[in-house]
Amino acid sequence: MTTPQPAWADRLRYFSEHQDRIVETIRELVEIESPSDNKQAVDRIAALLAPKFEALGGRTKLHRSNAYGDSLQIDFEGPSGPENPQPVLLLGHIDTVYPLGTLTNMPCKVENGRLRGPGVLDMKSGIALMLHAIEALQAWHGALPRPVTVFLVSDEEVGSHSSRKITEALAKQSTGVLVLEPAAGLRGAVKTARKGVGEYTLRVKGVAAHAGLDPGKGHSAILELARQIAVVAKLNNLRQGVSVNPGVIQGGTRTNVIAAEASVGIDVRIKSAKQASGIDRKLRSLKPFDKRCKLEITGAINRLPMERTAGVAALYNQAHAIARQVGWKLEEAAVGGGSDGNFTAGMGIPTLDGMGGVGEGAHAVHEFIVISELPRRALLLAGMIEKV
Numbered sequence: 065m066t067t068p069q070p071a072w073a074d075r076l077r078y079f080s081e082h083q084d085r086i087v088e089t090i091r092e093l094v095e096i097e098s099p100s101d102n103k104q105a106v107d108r109i110a111a112l113l114a115p116k117f118e119a120l121g122g123r124t125k126l127h128r129s130n131a132y133g134d135s136l137q138i139d140f141e142g143p144s145g146p147e148n149p150q151p152v153l154l155l156g157h158i159d160t161v162y163p164l165g166t167l168t169n170m171p172c173k174v175e176n177g178r179l180r181g182p183g184v185l186d187m188k189s190g191i192a193l194m195l196h197a198i199e200a201l202q203a204w205h206g207a208l209p210r211p212v213t214v215f216l217v218s219d220e221e222v223g224s225h226s227s228r229k230i231t232e233a234l235a236k237q238s239t240g241v242l243v244l245e246p247a248a249g250l251r252g253a254v255k256t257a258r259k260g261v262g263e264y265t266l267r268v269k270g271v272a273a274h275a276g277l278d279p280g281k282g283h284s285a286i287l288e289l290a291r292q293i294a295v296v297a298k299l300n301n302l303r304q305g306v307s308v309n310p311g312v313i314q315g316g317t318r319t320n321v322i323a324a325e326a327s328v329g330i331d332v333r334i335k336s337a338k339q340a341s342g343i344d345r346k347l348r349s350l351k352p353f354d355k356r357c358k359l360e361i362t363g364a365i366n367r368l369p370m371e372r373t374a375g376v377a378a379l380y381n382q383a384h385a386i387a388r389q390v391g392w393k394l395e396e397a398a399v400g401g402g403s404d405g406n407f408t409a410g411m412g413i414p415t416l417d418g419m420g421g422v423g424e425g426a427h428a429v430h431e432f433i434v435i436s437e438l439p440r441r442a443l444l445l446a447g448m449i450e451k452v
């Protein structure tokens with residue numbers, strides 16, 4: 065017995081009728097603040113989500129972490145039968161960049177067709193879309209047409225150190241990965257390429273001295289660091305897609321002391337995997353200007369670029385074809401930010417990113433999603449779960 069598949073226009077209507085419910089789910093998630101560095105807070109949102117997925121028949125499993133929140137895995141079985149297709153992996157993260165208390169100044173509210181709030185775009189709307197797309201598929205088919213694994217990472221915004229291995233293991237068992245990170249721009253493009261990301265720290269050890277009594281005896285770590293930063297900035301090559309940002313500096317103790325220590329945190333972005341070793345080598349071969357200062361560099365390229373492989377392009381073509389069913393010309397984009405999709409694409413698993421909400425202002429005070437885009441995002445996700 066097969067239930068006839070609702071036509072695409074009917075599906076869109078279904079999600080339009082459910083739009084208010086989707087917004088309510090998103091609001092519920094946004095109103096539980098979940099900064100990456102607060103384990104209790106991140107655990108709280110996982111605890112809210114687990115029963116929601118269980119209510120849809122998912123089997124939940126918490127991956128415990130001491131340093132970060134626990135990551136949440138949910139498995140949905142497909143139809144029982146002779147053929148046992150591999151699951152599709154829906155990837156998301158429950159942490160945000162906003163500290164506890166942000167809601168006071170940045171409340172979750174509807175304004176001019178937009179839903180605002182910390183993490184609403186990146187990526188609590190993406191998690192809500194997972195719930196509602198799964199629910200819809202079950203309503204249309206009576207059961208999910210294929211197995212689905214959902215993995216909600218607790219520490220994506222701080223490098224996914226506790227979750228990366230699990231993400232990679234789950235991706236390996238899947239036919240493809242759909243990442244519910246925000247779409248690119250207000251036209252809602254999906255992301256078929258992402259830059260690789262690295263983070264480094266350059267520490268300078270100088271020689272302290274009294275700035276008044278012995279000015280000639282000190283070797284200033286701050287002065288050395290300043291000169292090094294100028295060298296590091298020259299590693300920028302925007303035409304080739306390499307960018308280097310000395311983003312955080314620290315150093316010194318008092319104005320009357322020649323600084324013994326100083327450091328800079330550096331963000332590195334690369335467009336192709338080939339660029340990783342070159343930039344790494346250049347950073348590691350920095351030489352002190354002042355021979356009495358010592359340099360120490362730590363860090364690495366953490367996420368290799370997500371390159372537009374044939375597998376990625378094939379997923380985009382499928383998504384494009386689904387969108388066309390409702391007269392929507394779905395675009396694709398290459399972006400500078402990294403995500404956990406970089407890991408899975410880097411393993412050669414077909415990955416389509418930017419499947420989540422449409423809006424602007426991720427990580428910023430004006431973060432919002434466009435509410436009227438939710439139905440077709442849900443339609444696209446449901447269609448991709450069937451097709452991938």
Ligand SMILES: [Zn+2]
Nearest residue numbers: 157186187245
């Ligand atoms: Zn994100």
